Amino acid sequence: xxxxVLGAGVxxxxxxxxxxxxxxxxxxxxxQSAAGRETSFANGGHVxxxxxxxWASPTVPRMLxxxxxxxxxxxxxxxxxxxxxxxxxxxxxxxxxxxxxxxTARHMVRLSMYSHDALTDxxxxxxxxxxxxxxxxxxxxxxxxxLDDAARTELQTEDPRGRPEIxxxxxxxxxxxxxxxxxxxxxxxxxxxxxxxxxxxxxxxxLATAAAKRGVDxxxxxxxxxxxxxxxxxxxxxxxxxxxxxxxxxxxLGAEGALxxxxxxxEVPIYPVKxxxxxxxxxxxNGTPTMGIHDEEVRVVTSTYKGRLRAAGTAELVGYDxxxxxxxxxxxxxxxxxxxxxxxxxxxxxxxxxxxxMTPDCAPLIGPxxxxxxxxxxxxxxxxxxxxxxxxxxxxxxVSGRKPEIELTGFxxxxx
Ligand SMILES: Cc1cc2nc3c(=O)[nH]c(=O)nc-3n(C[C@H](O)[C@H](O)[C@H](O)COP(=O)(O)OP(=O)(O)OC[C@H]3O[C@@H](n4cnc5c(N)ncnc54)[C@H](O)[C@@H]3O)c2cc1C
Numbered sequence: 001x002x003x004x005v006l007g008a009g010v011x012x013x014x015x016x017x018x019x020x021x022x023x024x025x026x027x028x029x030x031x032q033s034a035a036g037r038e039t040s041f042a043n044g045g046h047v048x049x050x051x052x053x054x055w056a057s058p059t060v061p062r063m064l065x066x067x068x069x070x071x072x073x074x075x076x077x078x079x080x081x082x083x084x085x086x087x088x089x090x091x092x093x094x095x096x097x098x099x100x101x102x103x104t105a106r107h108m109v110r111l112s113m114y115s116h117d118a119l120t121d122x123x124x125x126x127x128x129x130x131x132x133x134x135x136x137x138x139x140x141x142x143x144x145x146x147l148d149d150a151a152r153t154e155l156q157t158e159d160p161r162g163r164p165e166i167x168x169x170x171x172x173x174x175x176x177x178x179x180x181x182x183x184x185x186x187x188x189x190x191x192x193x194x195x196x197x198x199x200x201x202x203x204x205x206x207l208a209t210a211a212a213k214r215g216v217d218x219x220x221x222x223x224x225x226x227x228x229x230x231x232x233x234x235x236x237x238x239x240x241x242x243x244x245x246x247x248x249x250x251x252x253l254g255a256e257g258a259l260x261x262x263x264x265x266x267e268v269p270i271y272p273v274k275x276x277x278x279x280x281x282x283x284x285x286n287g288t289p290t291m292g293i294h295d296e297e298v299r300v301v302t303s304t305y306k307g308r309l310r311a312a313g314t315a316e317l318v319g320y321d322x323x324x325x326x327x328x329x330x331x332x333x334x335x336x337x338x339x340x341x342x343x344x345x346x347x348x349x350x351x352x353x354x355x356x357x358m359t360p361d362c363a364p365l366i367g368p369x370x371x372x373x374x375x376x377x378x379x380x381x382x383x384x385x386x387x388x389x390x391x392x393x394x395x396x397x398x399v400s401g402r403k404p405e406i407e408l409t410g411f412x413x414x415x416x
Contacts, residue, residue: 004246010040012252014392017211031223036204042352044312045303047196049116050162054104054362056095074299088271091360107410115390126210131305132198137292164190178289197292197303200385255355272355276329277312280344287342300335309344311336366411
């Protein structure tokens with residue numbers, strides 16, 4: 001079958017790879033000059049294989065109140081005269097109950113573990129190098145109460161691999177000696193030993209190269225203008241370089257996908273949730289962490305790649321505005337400098353922003369739509385790097401008419 005994948009972020013690239021392996025003739029349409037150059041470019045780098053959780057949780061409304069009006073808030077809403085933003089916000093808040101959080105988390109972990117296996121497999125088969133580190137991730141807590149609350153929830157995880165080790169500060173420092181600089185901030189940590197880190201952009205490019213060698217046709221520098229619908233099918237995609245026909249179309253257009261889908265009558269509640277990252281050179285610095293760190297208080301994560309320290313975080317509801325707001329990105333820089341003052345060179349920092357394609361329950365949309373040959377693999381929000389390979393494998397099965405190896409309850413396209 002001739003399959004068009006729209007978007008070569010980490011999600012679309014993985015989908016294209018698995019569709020090719022399933023025997024299809026695959027083309028990818030991407031407006032950038034290479035894979036992984038938008039939201040997949042400089043994210044936090046955590047492959048949260050066993051700690052994937054939806055952001056929608058009872059702590060979020062509390063944090064919105066606690067930080068109301070502050071520019072350094074982990075979650076910041078800039079209200080706009082835009083119905084989509086308000087509706088999305090209300091739906092998101094409805095998912096912030098304990099029950100909804102627990103249910104979505106169960107689905108997410110099922111997919112993240114599947115995705116971790118897929119990532120491990122593709123890494124070996126294709127010999128991919130993306131500055132990966134499989135040393136686990138420490139989730140750090142600044143109060144005993146927040147540590148106890150998190151531990152109580154996390155220890156209920158069904159799969160033992162998903163249950164973290166509760167560690168005191170001394171053990172956290174023995175696992176990650178760079179934390180000695182800031183041990184006084186923390187009461188303890190949850191250690192997810194099977195989680196990993198890696199550069200999602202490097203991965204996307206390496207996987208795209210592997211896919212291209214296998215025959216996937218990447219059409220870079222090509223912008224999707226519209227999906228062309230006839231009856232209950234999408235017959236072609238109109239681009240700035242002409243019309244492309246296809247038997248099936250998979251949409252992985254990130255935060256903007258919803259705008260194209262709406263025009264062919266497929267409504268999906270994906271809204272952009274803006275985040276920031278900073279990347280610091282580490283040559284000559286001796287306080288750089290080597291494993292993944294997640295500071296649960298300020299909601300900032302760090303990953304270390306060859307010669308670089310990346311820190312990422314914050315969530316801002318501000319529409320499709322991609323400008324870098326100095327005060328917001330500096331919050332992330334201040335957070336990493338507070339924890340790792342000797343971790344990298346802040347005077348040579350690279351600042352970045354990206355729009356997370358987020359659904360109100362924070363779980364992706366994977367599967368068929370009401371149009372017969374139109375499929376979605378999108379809406380991965382804060383976990384697209386973690387979930388890309390598993391989602392790609394699942395959508396390739398669905399497009400091929402096979403039952404996916406993983407149960408996809410909780411990711412249905414029409415669940416909202
Ligand atoms: C600050 C930050 C930190 C994060 N940290 C993590 C983390 O630690 N772990 C994790 O798992 N996830 C993380 N994420 C989330 C993750 O980065 C995203 O979920 C993921 O990148 C989404 O991938 P995607 O392929 O769906 O979207 P994108 O990477 O945005 O890809 C969509 C592609 O579609 C293309 N496109 C869009 N419109 C058109 C058009 N009209 N024509 C042609 N091409 C088009 C774009 O150019 C783009 O390449 C983070 C995100 C942010 C912002």
